[in-house]
Amino acid sequence: MKTSESKYCSCIYFSANALARKIEKLAIESWKKANLSPSHAYLLMLVIEDAGIQPGALASQMQLTPSTITRLIEKMEKKKLVVRIMEGKVTNVYPTPKAKVMLPILKECVNHFFEAYSKIVGKDESLHLVQNMNKLADKLTL
Amino acid sequence: MKTSESKYCSCIYFSANALARKIEKLAIESWKKANLSPSHAYLLMLVIEDAGIQPGALASQMQLTPSTITRLIEKMEKKKLVVRIMEGKVTNVYPTPKAKVMLPILKECVNHFFEAYSKIVGKDESLHLVQNMNKLADKLTL
DNA sequence: AAAAAATATTTGTATATACAAATAAAACCC
């Protein structure tokens, strides 16, 4: 059944979740080359781009809770892609050399994902939709 | 930080997930009166509306996997809101009297949610967005 | 400077969701 044929297709809760799950699937596919899940990959890129970034800033950028960020970092540490250095109450997160070497692959995955979904969706249309989704998400910042 | 200010706000993966999480939060709030999570509530309404509906049909309506549906049903069974009757390879899911009595409260929650988010978002705007999200989700049915 | 408040992060626990494999029944085919 198509999303638009479901009984609840007019409910934004349902639609937003269904869409997010489908996009996530596509993203997972695109990030397989780097052997990372999309959220791990985005976190890693933020860390590479801004070495020493703190969990709070990562949470803010990724719109996830600090505890979720801690969990993501733990996994990336196990994979030897980031290290944490605690200084007083703050924690600094750094990419390892192994992570830095991966950067080109990471960028390839970004591109792959963008191409995959703009092929299916259309560039203009998706750009427009993303803007609208952001606008709405901004309004929902309670 | 606003969603639209994040470094990844132009990535549909990021936007769709951020939006879905925010809407989910609002929905959780609206469904507290019924002491149910949004997905449990929607499943229950489908079961009340169509007594005997099968997990496969629920999965299709809710755009979730059959295994997720099984898990949701298990919880609802523990709460004595549905019962499963297996007949051969199919399973029929029925609402209990306790569930049927809840119907008015469930509808109240639906209304509460609609009002809560259309107050924040605006009716026309959200309607439009929902349609676009569905259209996109349909295209992503791989 | 000691006490109180604020801040940053982690930890314990819980939820929703999915994939892959297992199970079981039904339908098909020769």
Next chain:
DNA sequence: GGGTTTTATTTGTATATACAAATATTTTTT
């Protein structure tokens, strides 16, 4: 009608995420 394939569901296991409480440090106040 017996073997094979398909279909429906469940189960085992894993992931992402969050909330609330705990911890630890810094800042503010008095």
